[in-house]
Amino acid sequence: MSINQLKVGASLTYVNIILTNVIGLVLTPFIIHSLGDSEYGLYTLLGSFIAYLALMDMGLNNTIVRFVAKYRAEDNIVEEQTFLGSIFMIYFIISGVVLIVGVFFYFNLENIFSQSLTIDQIVKAKMMFVILVFNVVITLPGGAFTAICNAYEYFVFPRTLGIIRYIVRAITVVAVLTLGGDALSIVILDTVLNIMGILVVMSYSFRKLKIKINFSEFKKDKIKSIFSYSLWMFIIAITQSFQWNAGQVVLGINANTVQVAIFAVGIMLGTYYGAFAGAINTLLLPKASQMVVEGKSSLELTEMMIKIGRICNGISYLILSGFFLFGKEFIFLWLGSEYAQSWFVALMVMLGMTIPLSHSFGNSIIEARNKVRYKAVVNMVTIIIGVLIGFYLSKYFGLMGMITPLAGAMFMNAIITQLYFRKIFGFNILLFYSKVYCKQTFFILILIIGAMKFKEIIQIDSWIVLGVIISSYAIVYSVIFYLILMDKSERKMINNYA
Numbered sequence: 001m002s003i004n005q006l007k008v009g010a011s012l013t014y015v016n017i018i019l020t021n022v023i024g025l026v027l028t029p030f031i032i033h034s035l036g037d038s039e040y041g042l043y044t045l046l047g048s049f050i051a052y053l054a055l056m057d058m059g060l061n062n063t064i065v066r067f068v069a070k071y072r073a074e075d076n077i078v079e080e081q082t083f084l085g086s087i088f089m090i091y092f093i094i095s096g097v098v099l100i101v102g103v104f105f106y107f108n109l110e111n112i113f114s115q116s117l118t119i120d121q122i123v124k125a126k127m128m129f130v131i132l133v134f135n136v137v138i139t140l141p142g143g144a145f146t147a148i149c150n151a152y153e154y155f156v157f158p159r160t161l162g163i164i165r166y167i168v169r170a171i172t173v174v175a176v177l178t179l180g181g182d183a184l185s186i187v188i189l190d191t192v193l194n195i196m197g198i199l200v201v202m203s204y205s206f207r208k209l210k211i212k213i214n215f216s217e218f219k220k221d222k223i224k225s226i227f228s229y230s231l232w233m234f235i236i237a238i239t240q241s242f243q244w245n246a247g248q249v250v251l252g253i254n255a256n257t258v259q260v261a262i263f264a265v266g267i268m269l270g271t272y273y274g275a276f277a278g279a280i281n282t283l284l285l286p287k288a289s290q291m292v293v294e295g296k297s298s299l300e301l302t303e304m305m306i307k308i309g310r311i312c313n314g315i316s317y318l319i320l321s322g323f324f325l326f327g328k329e330f331i332f333l334w335l336g337s338e339y340a341q342s343w344f345v346a347l348m349v350m351l352g353m354t355i356p357l358s359h360s361f362g363n364s365i366i367e368a369r370n371k372v373r374y375k376a377v378v379n380m381v382t383i384i385i386g387v388l389i390g391f392y393l394s395k396y397f398g399l400m401g402m403i404t405p406l407a408g409a410m411f412m413n414a415i416i417t418q419l420y421f422r423k424i425f426g427f428n429i430l431l432f433y434s435k436v437y438c439k440q441t442f443f444i445l446i447l448i449i450g451a452m453k454f455k456e457i458i459q460i461d462s463w464i465v466l467g468v469i470i471s472s473y474a475i476v477y478s479v480i481f482y483l484i485l486m487d488k489s490e491r492k493m494i495n496n497y498a
Contacts, residue, residue, distance in 0.1 A: 043128075102136075273319050352407035
């Protein structure tokens with residue numbers, strides 16, 4: 001693995017996450033104001049509707065990273081080329097199915113939305129729907145080239161391109177809407193940028209990475225091995241989608257729309273935490289595949305988990321402790337005191353995510369060894385139980401009764417998964433916790449107590465004060481983490497990176 005590719009790729013991933021969140025928070029009100037509530041509602045409605053077709057990826061992108069990284073570690077070029085040929089054939093078939101399904105829904109849009117859309121809106125919806133379906137059809141196979149870049153451990157180029165594309169989109173959307181554009185204009189713009197992005201990454205893959213695709217050998221056993229892996233990744237993706245959306249549906253049944261909105265904001269902030277704290281984990285599957293192929297021992301795999309877990313935990317604890325201390329003030333300034341309970345929802349989601357984020361390399365090892373089935377089943381069962389308990393408790397405790405069992409399900413899933421790690425590759429649980437959590441947790445708790453005492457003498461009533469306090473806390477946290485919690489090798493890595 002190229003160290004620069006990993007380091008710069010991780011940095012660019014964080015830049016992309018920050019950029020996406022910041023621009024999204026700023027751009028969304030502008031889009032709503034420019035389009036109007038009705039037009040924006042149409043735009044988001046079709047976007048949500050079409051998102052279910054995008055799930056037809058079936059987990060194949062992760063499958064590409066896993067298998068291509070494996071074949072590269074084995075130096076098996078022939079199998080890699082045959083595998084890619086099979087993958088693209090599958091993608092073409094899936095795109096064809098999406099197209100057929102899209103045609104069916106196109107001719108039934110009037111029946112589906114007859115009660116909620118006017119005749120003019122249905123006409124525009126059909127035009128937008130055609131473009132969105134086309135977008136999905138080309139994105140499914142087109143996204144494979146980014147996965148290939150990840151498998152080759154070339155992280156910098158696709159992430160740089162993604163950042164550039166997002167900035168260009170933001171600027172262009174503002175220009176288009178300022179000139180009188182509508183929701184259809186945004187859909188067309190997104191499609192054009194998507195096509196351009198796919199063509200650029202595809203060109204990079206063929207010219208820089210020198211990939212070759214063999215379509216001549218479409219073997220049944222190859223297809224079976226692909227779906228034996230991707231099917232379970234698909235189930236995990238559906239379970240995660242269900243995990244975040246089910247609570248809003250349940251509260252819509254047992255509570256009211258205000259509770260749904262408060263819950264949704266908390267879930268959004270919690271998933272931001274997961275994306276930011278776990279960004280480095282998206283780069284780890286190729287490394288895990290390489291270590292598995294090389295037959296690394298259970299101790300070596302555990303030590304790699306510890307090394308990565310300490311870095312992830314350091315980032316997680318910064319965000320988690322910062323949100324615990326200052327999250328309420330942020331929400332009050334951003335949305336108002338009526339959204340105060342969003343802080344509790346987000347905090348519970350963050351707590352439920354923290355342990356899984358620290359041992360994500362173990363998940364990469366499971367994926368590399370094609371042992372995802374058990375994890376997918378456990379994930380699905382625990383989340384379903386959490387939602388069922390939440391359905392009952394939310395009748396009496398509202399969103400508090402919904403989020404608490406969901407977070408508990410996430411925690412139980414993490415514990416069971418660690419036991420599975422032990423069975424699959426001899427994961428040393430006690431060594432992991434002693435190296436990753438004990439010292440870090442002790443010092444962070446002391447820091448939190450000190451910060452809470454300091455908060456008692458400071459009134460946080462403006463964005464400027466909040467920004468200064470958060471920045472000061474982040475600096476103090478970083479200094480303590482660097483001087484006390486990092487070992488010599490970790491400090492050396494930071495110094496070399498700087």
